Amino acid sequence: MEQLLIVEDDIGLNQGLSKAMKTDGRQIISCKDLRTAREQLLCGRVSLILLDISLPDGSGLDLLREIKEKTPDIPVILLTANDTDMDIVDGLEQGADDYITKPFSLSVLRARVNTQLRKQMSIPKNIPIHIDHFCFDFESMAFCVGNARVELSKTEQRLLHLLVENRGRTMTRGELADRIWTDGPEYVDENALSVAVKRLRDKLCAQEYIKTVYGIGYTWVKKDG
Numbered sequence: 001m002e003q004l005l006i007v008e009d010d011i012g013l014n015q016g017l018s019k020a021m022k023t024d025g026r027q028i029i030s031c032k033d034l035r036t037a038r039e040q041l042l043c044g045r046v047s048l049i050l051l052d053i054s055l056p057d058g059s060g061l062d063l064l065r066e067i068k069e070k071t072p073d074i075p076v077i078l079l080t081a082n083d084t085d086m087d088i089v090d091g092l093e094q095g096a097d098d099y100i101t102k103p104f105s106l107s108v109l110r111a112r113v114n115t116q117l118r119k120q121m122s123i124p125k126n127i128p129i130h131i132d133h134f135c136f137d138f139e140s141m142a143f144c145v146g147n148a149r150v151e152l153s154k155t156e157q158r159l160l161h162l163l164v165e166n167r168g169r170t171m172t173r174g175e176l177a178d179r180i181w182t183d184g185p186e187y188v189d190e191n192a193l194s195v196a197v198k199r200l201r202d203k204l205c206a207q208e209y210i211k212t213v214y215g216i217g218y219t220w221v222k223k224d225g
Helices: 011-021 034-043 060-070 085-093 106-120 154-165 173-180 192-204
Strands: 002-007 026-031 048-052 076-080 098-101 129-131 134-137 142-145 148-150 210-213 217-220
Touching: 002 011, 002 034, 011 026, 011 106, 026 034, 034 060, 048 060, 048 106, 060 076, 060 085, 076 085, 076 106, 085 098, 085 192, 098 106, 134 154, 154 173, 154 192, 154 217, 173 192, 173 217, 192 210
Parallel strands: 002 026, 002 048, 048 076, 076 098
Antiparallel strands: 129 134, 134 142, 142 148, 210 217
8 A cells, every 4th residue: 555644833724634635545644843754764665755845843854864865766756835946946955756835736735645645556677687797686776886785766667768878879867857857858857957966966976977978968978889
């Protein structure tokens, strides 16, 4: 059974979200602060988290960092009243899979939740890919640089898969956005792809492999031999 964790301190909004997100085969877990959210996460794995940034006992971004360090494949959608570019980019850099600013449409939020849950089931499956000192196993979600394992978010996994499967070819920003964020580029902040590429480069130490083709997009450089 799917389990959705809602972390929102506004009681009315929390109740509304719980009702709107409830479906057959889906359990809703409701929390109003970071402390109880952390307790719930210790009780078992959840399928997706709706996370408010401004909470009575701290910032939801702190919990976001903890989640992405321990279980980077759990999708997190930020709920925020802060809609400046810096706030949104900060959330994406911390590993958020999506964000939605208040006030928002419940139907749009439902669509985004369903999209993230579908993405969990659609990570490409393949045999391990070996490139120089890299080993990428998309089926077991194991990604290694030399002997060191690297944890990647779902977005980073999709981005990596597209780049290595098309290594030597430049993929446009639009093409990558369409195939990574399947709910359509109109829902994606223009900085999201740049942030995802930077995070992937840094995690893999792949600056010599993942190259920016200015004005066009990105490519995984195909080495001779």
